[in-house]
Every structure is written in structure tokens, then in C-alpha cells.
Amino acid sequence: MVPHYGDPATAQKLIARLRRQIEAPLLEIIVSDDLSPQPYPEANDVTVVRRTVNGGFGAAVNSGAAVARHSHLLVLNSDLEIDERFLASIVRESEPWQPAVCAPMLVGHDGATQWGGRHFPRHRHHIIEWLTPLARFRSRLHEAVGHDTRCVAGATVPVDWLVGAALLIPRDEFEAVGGFDEDYFMNSEEVDLQRRLRARGVPSIFLGRVAVAHEGGGSSDSDRRVRWVTQSRIRYARVWREHPTMLVAGLRTASVVNLFFNAMRRLSGRRIAPLQTFRRELAAIAPGRVS
Numbered sequence: 001m002v003p004h005y006g007d008p009a010t011a012q013k014l015i016a017r018l019r020r021q022i023e024a025p026l027l028e029i030i031v032s033d034d035l036s037p038q039p040y041p042e043a044n045d046v047t048v049v050r051r052t053v054n055g056g057f058g059a060a061v062n063s064g065a066a067v068a069r070h071s072h073l074l075v076l077n078s079d080l081e082i083d084e085r086f087l088a089s090i091v092r093e094s095e096p097w098q099p100a101v102c103a104p105m106l107v108g109h110d111g112a113t114q115w116g117g118r119h120f121p122r123h124r125h126h127i128i129e130w131l132t133p134l135a136r137f138r139s140r141l142h143e144a145v146g147h148d149t150r151c152v153a154g155a156t157v158p159v160d161w162l163v164g165a166a167l168l169i170p171r172d173e174f175e176a177v178g179g180f181d182e183d184y185f186m187n188s189e190e191v192d193l194q195r196r197l198r199a200r201g202v203p204s205i206f207l208g209r210v211a212v213a214h215e216g217g218g219s220s221d222s223d224r225r226v227r228w229v230t231q232s233r234i235r236y237a238r239v240w241r242e243h244p245t246m247l248v249a250g251l252r253t254a255s256v257v258n259l260f261f262n263a264m265r266r267l268s269g270r271r272i273a274p275l276q277t278f279r280r281e282l283a284a285i286a287p288g289r290v291s
Contacts, residue, residue: 001030001068001075003060004040011040011078017086019045024087032064057164058180058189065171065179073174077165081213090168093156093207099170100203101194103162104210105153114214115142116166117151117159117206121191123243126233127250130281132258148206155208162204164190165214173202181239186225188232192239227284234285248285255281 004011015029030047033040035054042048049063061075074090076082086104094102106114119125125146128134134141142149150157167190177196180189194204230251237244255278262274 001032001061001064001073002078003032003034003057003064003075004078005034005036005054005060006038006078008036008038008040014076014078014080014082015043015046017082017084020084021087022084025091026070027087028068028070030064030068032060034060034063055182056185056189058184058193059182062179062182065174068171071171073167073169073171075164075167075169077214079215080166086210086212089210090207093210094168094205097203097205099173100205101162101170101197102168102205102207103166104212105151105206105208106163106165106214107211109213109215113152114163114165115147115149115151116163117148117157117204118161118163118191119143119146119148120160120195121146121188121233121236123237123247123250126247127254130251130254130258133261151206151208153208153211155206157206157208158203159206160198160204161191161194162206166212170202173197173200176200184232184235186228186232188229188236192236195240223280223284226280230284231287234287251285252282255285 002011002014011031015031018027018029021027028047029045030049031040032049032051034051034056039050040048047067049067051060051063053059061073065073074087090102090104094100103116106116108114125144128141129145138145148157148159151159177193177200179193181192184192198204234244234247237247258281259274259278262272262277266272266274
């Protein structure tokens with residue numbers, strides 16, 4: 001299943017690769033068009049679900065899952081690049097763990113891992129990630145921001161949760177927990193889903209012997225993405241009763257630290273706007289409608 005929003009050409013490239021799979025299991029290709037401004041065109045071998053409201057990733061997947069007929073859902077971001085044995089490989093590697101949520105290793109076009117296996121979110125992960133003074137050290141702070149560094153090429157590892165760019169999910173289990181919570185819109189819906197599945201005894205398994213290339217980043221502007229991510233994290237803390245007010249306070253404090261740090265950089269000659277950046281950060285943290 002491929003959620004679609006934006007240029008259909010990206011999803012069409014992925015679907016062309018799905019059609020060329022070698023030794024693949026029986027496959028039903030579903031595109032869930034999330035009221036895209038560029039609709040996905042009809043195709044003979046593709047079931048196109050057309051949503052009447054733009055609801056984000058979780059809503060698009062739920063709509064596609066509602067018409068799926070097979071035992072497992074394979075949810076794929078449209079910006080993935082897969083090889084011709086991807087389907088056969090992910091089914092083979094996941095089989096000993098079923099029922100389980102499984103995902104391949106995500107690799108950027110620069111060849112670096114995107115740390116597809118993660119620890120359940122903690123406030124400290126988000127606050128450390130928010131701090132501008134620590135940005136230069138992020139290549140050494142993977143565990144500090146929630147990345148599970150056991151998830152490397154060749155490793156098969158049970159993890160807390162898996163990034164939603166490529167997920168193999170048992171359909172019965174997905175339906176048993178009500179699918180994705182559509183109120184997240186964009187971000188955190190996959191960790192919320194996997195946490196509910198974990199309560200049913202369904203683990204999340206990183207499959208490091210299967211890899212896909214993932215562009216990431218999306219087509220939206222960076223300020224909107226930051227707000228989506230931040231508001232979803234605050235909502236996750238609220239849903240799971242993990243002191244959302246403490247997270248908000250921590251992020252605001254980190255923004256004050258960023259303001260002073262950026263002011264020092266400005267005095268040293270860097271072309272940055274500390275106050276403007278500070279206001280953008282506070283706007284991302286502030287409650288309100290996410291759109």
C-alpha cells in the first residue's frame with residue numbers, strides 16, 4: 001500500500017518496481033490518494049482509494065487498509081527505492097517473527113543509515129534534538145535522541161518501534177487495535193500504533209538484512225514539518241499520560257538556550273536572525289490547529 005500526496009510520478013516509480021519483483025508473494029497494489037492536488041491516475045493493476053478529506057499518513061493508510069484482502073499490509077512511502085527481490089526478502093526475514101511489525105533498514109541516498117529502529121520517545125530525546133548548541137554533535141548523539149544503535153546492516157533486532165517509511169503489519173492485528181490514530185495527522189502515529197500492538201504481545205522487529213533507499217523530508221516546507229513533528233510529540237505525551245506540560249516546558253527552555261546561543265553566533269559574524277528563529281520555535285511549540 002502506498003499513501004499518495006503530491007506528484008504521482010514518485011509513487012508510479014515505486015509501483016513500477018513492485019511490478020518487477022522476483023519470486024514475490026501474491027501482491028495487491030493499493031494507492032491511497034489523500035485528496036492530493038495531483039490525483040493518482042487510474043491503472044489496471046492498482047486499486048486507487050480516493051479520500052475526500054486530506055487526513056495525513058495515518059488516515060491514508062487506514063483508508064487503504066479498509067479495502068485490503070491479504071493477511072499482511074506492507075505500507076511503503078512513495079519516495080522509497082527498492083530492489084527486485086525486496087518483497088521476497090522482507091517476507092522471508094519476517095516469517096520467523098510473525099505476528100510482528102517488521103521493517104527493513106532505511107538508507108539515505110548518501111549511504112548513511114536513517115536509524116529505522118527507535119527507543120520509545122522520552123522528553124529528553126526531544127529536548128536534546130531541539131538544542132541548537134548540540135547540533136554539531138548529532139552524529140555522536142544517536143542514543144541520546146532515541147535512535148537504537150543496534151539497528152545496523154545485517155542485524156535482526158526486536159526494538160521499541162520502527163519508522164513508518166516501510167512497515168509490514170499483520171492486518172488482523174492492525175484491525176484489532178483500530179489502525180492508526182488519525183488525530184496525529186503527520187508523525188508519531190507509527191510509534192503510537194506499535195505501542196498499542198505491543199500491549200497485545202505483537203513485537204516490532206528491525207530487519208537489517210533487508211535494505212531500502214529512502215529520500216525522506218517530504219514536499220512540505222521546513223517550518224510546517226517542524227510544527228507537525230512537535231505537535232505530534234506533545235499529543236503522544238498527552239495520549240500516553242507522560243506529562244506533556246513538562247515536554248512543552250523543556251522545549252521552551254531549550255528555545256531560550258538557542259536564543260542566547262544564536263545571539264552569540266550573530267555577534268561573531270554569522271548571518272542568522274536569533275529573534276526570528278526563537279519566534280518560529282515558540283510557534284511550533286504553541287498549541288493550535290495543525291495544518
